[in-house]
Amino acid sequence: MTYSEQLLDAIQAHKFSETRTLLKQALDNDDPEILASLAENLSDLGFTDLAKEVYRKLIAQFPDEDLFKVYLAEILLNDGQEDDGLSLLYGVEPESDAYLESLLVQADYYQSEGLLETARAKMNQARELAPDEDAIEFGLAELDYLMELSEQALPLYQDLAERQKMFGEVNLNQRIFQTLAKLGRYEEAASFINGHKEDLLDIDSKYQAGVIMVQAKQFKQAIQYLDEVIKQSPDYVNAYPFLAQAYGMENNFEEELYAAQTGLGYNELDEELYQLGADAALKLGKQADAEDLLERGLKVNPDNSSLRLMLANLDNYEGKYQEALDLFGQLDDAELEPQAHWAMAQAWQGLDKYDQAQSEYLLAYPGLQDNAAFLRQMALFFDAAGQKNLVKQVLAKYLPLAPNDEEMQELYTDLLDDGGE
Template identity: 30%
Template sequence: MKEMLQAIQEGDLQRINAFLETFLMNEAPGEQYEVAELLMQYGYLEEANRVLEHLAFLFADEAQIIIDRANVCMEMGNEDEALELLLSVPNDAQEYPQALLVMADYYQMQGLFEVAEKRINEALELLPNEPLLQFAKAELLFETGRFIEAARIYEELYEQEKQFAGILLAARLAEVYRAGAAYETALDYYMEALEEEVTPDLLFGSAYAAFQSAKYETAITQLEDLKELDPDYFAAYLLLAQSYAMLEDNTRAYQTIQEGLARDEYDKSLYLFAGKMALKNNLPEEAESYLQQAIALDPEYMEAILVLIAIYAQQERYDAVIDLFESVQKEGFDWGALYPYVAEAYDKEEAYDKAYEIYKSAYNEFKEDVAFLEKYCYFLLEDGKRDEAYVVAKQLALLEPTEQEWQNLLERFE
């Protein structure tokens, strides 16, 4: 027995298998069960299953052994065998609620959440005050997006114990409130959890909740601490840069996002934000470079494409607007948000037929946009399409009835 335990603790699989056969023949069932638990704990699932099969042969009606075997089978990926074992546990067995809970885990893994909830509810009918079952239901509700119901159960458990099944309930409550967009409440629980233990995930979660609560200084404090604890926590850099930007500290925001890119050069969102911050810092060439790199990582990254096209349009680089738009079209993508820039670019490049086609396609989406309508209206007038221009002018007058320019324009038509 002592040598077997030593082999398990040392991870000596060869010695474990060498001792196992003699061990199963000579040692008492209680010691065999203890070894099965140790094997499960250290991840020797096949060996644990072998011991449990032996014990099941000796004690065919022992429900706990059946449930343990089912757990091992599930860990090994033999879900069908696990379910068959669980269904063999008698309804009147003391361990039946435990079998229902393991069945719920099985159905949850299969994505059958309603069936899983029914099994948990059935177990709760038998043991309504069992914290383990209540916690299991809260976890299921959390996973399926029923945050208010999950929070209520977590709160009830939190009043009794601060920690459950190795999980800080304050941390779990923070996660569920954050997922439900109750960010200020989430932040309070994150801070409570951080008093018990400091982890990168808790620091990031607290920073995110603080950011969403417009407490940007708090977010910065948490994220700077996170950077010291784990410099490779890549998500921290974007949120930290955004927090500095919200405080209009654009220099720090730009420096931070560059730090992030130095550690993670394959995150397109970092390049996009770096491009935006470069613009804020009056660095248009760097902004263009960052945005081009974002698009190189993802040719469908429409937000980056939109910002880059806006830069080209502002710089009156209409040929660049057209080239980027046509390259996007070749990839089979089309996005109406680009149309106002592209229509104006074709117009300036004297490609009037294409300009007219784009303007016309964009009209319904931008018929509330005065700047777009103004350009479209004058384009139509210059192109001799007076009837269509009159329709656009009427829309302009409707949107801005006190604007004399549109009234004068309508008078010209009349």
């Protein structure tokens, strides 16, 4: 038995006190081929300090064998000795048989450091040297994917998938539909998923498929995948907003509300779920549930303008006009959106404060002059206030948006007959 074999046996038996003695004997007595195998095994077992000593011995014996330098450099980089590791790698000349390995180790290092452009340049160099090497093509595809260079990543993944389904632990078909989705080609991604359902094995891939189906407006399929995710892992919080949205688009508001409320049980900070749940509750006529969700959402984020506006509109609907106004009381005018001015106009109108209501309608008008519902309400308000010229101006904007509104057409005609244009 060689000393290298004895050393590996001692490690397996946890006789670590013998390792130094056996390493010295191995370095002094074992053949280079055996030492090279020993270094590789030591690296695999995590004994990198011992492996470094073996590689240094081999480099001293064979100074022109650059592959040993590359292996040592990889260990040094992993151990945080970047300067020494990079010095060894950059010392490998392009003419060397180990130059390709040196480029790949450099690419891995720069990727781990977040220097993706540099890593990609190294990987492109490697691909020029070995254009038919799948590992290099995959590495370049992964870098392109990380760098949002999806147009370049997609054909690489597609080419690899023609020869294999998996590369290491990565499912190439999953990468293809994920890349299509990144490109905004949701219908293609959905079609690809439908043709490769057998690749949706893990919970993350099912979630991604569900999200893509929502984006592709294939809501039934989205519900199927996202339901599977939640059944498998009820605390998979990211799935709930997409599931609620899919149910809403299917006009299944009961399930939309249930999904939102269930999701909030796992993540009470998800503001989107408060909004989706409240919207579903309103469509179901469950004003109390909607109010509860909106108030809870505003406690999570008092600055959420969408939740504030929904609650103000609900307060107005229920005749709680002062409460609607109070929601905007602490805000500066610059923070108020046109929809907020509209809600305040309705509240002031409900309180019979017509001057304040008129002011808010006029503030809302520039931003809502293409909103038919707003224009109709504004026209009726100013008609009741006897401001005929303003009514005509508003109706001139409104009627092209709602040409079939006979009541407003008749009002506009009467105004023109009364006073001309």
